[in-house]
Amino acid sequence: MPAPHLQIIVGSTRPGRRGHAVGTWFHDLAVRHEGFGIEFVDLAEVGLPLLDEPRPPQRGQYDHDHTRRWSETVRAADAYVFVVPEYNHSYNAATKNALDFLAKEWAGKPVAFVAYGGVSGGARAVTALIPVVSALKMVPLSHSVHIPSIRTAMTAGGTFESSPGLDADASAMLDELRRLTVTLSALRLGDPVG
Incomplete structure (x- = not known):
């Protein structure tokens, strides 16, 4: 059985963002984990521009090439980890x-979060995301990775410096995500679980 396909999606797009550095750290850790094929x-x-499709996404009828490309990308994954700022x-x-x-491209798939920010470590961002991904019929993991005081974790060169405790927490999240991904993939494909 091939490894499930995990997409690590960096959410921040602004100049000077820290999300790319955090996403790179998590990507490298996920590759070492070896539980997934990683994208x-x-x-x-x-x-993506600001949502510009004339029809609701539940129909899956897209007018724009950028939406069709995004649909193909998302459809290819079995699970997602969003790297998000607060x-x-x-x-x-x-x-x-x-x-x-x-809409349909997300449905029935597990999702987890690596969040970063100030004192809260992005916890409020994750709390706000849970009802959104649930409405899209995704299955959010109860375990998230939170990175507080993100400024102090960045080097002068713009890389993210993790700690052993954070690496262990992220690896535990990946373990849980893999178990859920295998179970949900079998259910989506109609295979017996267990």
């Missing part, structure tokens, strides 16, 4: 926009 997806490179006690607009473009 790094950077919303800054995806370049802005003003919530998550950022680019992440919401990327989620809202699609």
Whole structure:
């Protein structure tokens, strides 16, 4: 059985963002974990405009090439980890926009979060995301990775410096995500579980 396909989606798109560095750290850790085939997806490179499809995404009828490309990307994954900042006690607009473009492509798949921010470590961003991904029929993991005081974890060169405790927490989240992904993939495909 091939390894499930995990997309690590970096949500921040602004200049000077820290999300790419955090996403790179998590990507490298996920590759070492060896539980998934990994794809790094950077919303800054995806370049979605503000939602511009005339029909609801539940229909899956897309007018624009950028939406069709995004649909193909998202459809290819078995699971997702969103790397998200906390802005003003919530998550950022680019992440919401990327989620809202699609519907069926997300459904029935597990999702987890690596969040970062100030004192809360992005906890309020994750709390705000849970009802959104649930409405899209995704299955959110109860375990998230939270990175507090993100400024102090960045080097002068712009890389993210993790700690052994954070690496262990992220690895435990990946273990849980893999178990859920295998179970949900079998259910989506109609295979017996167990």
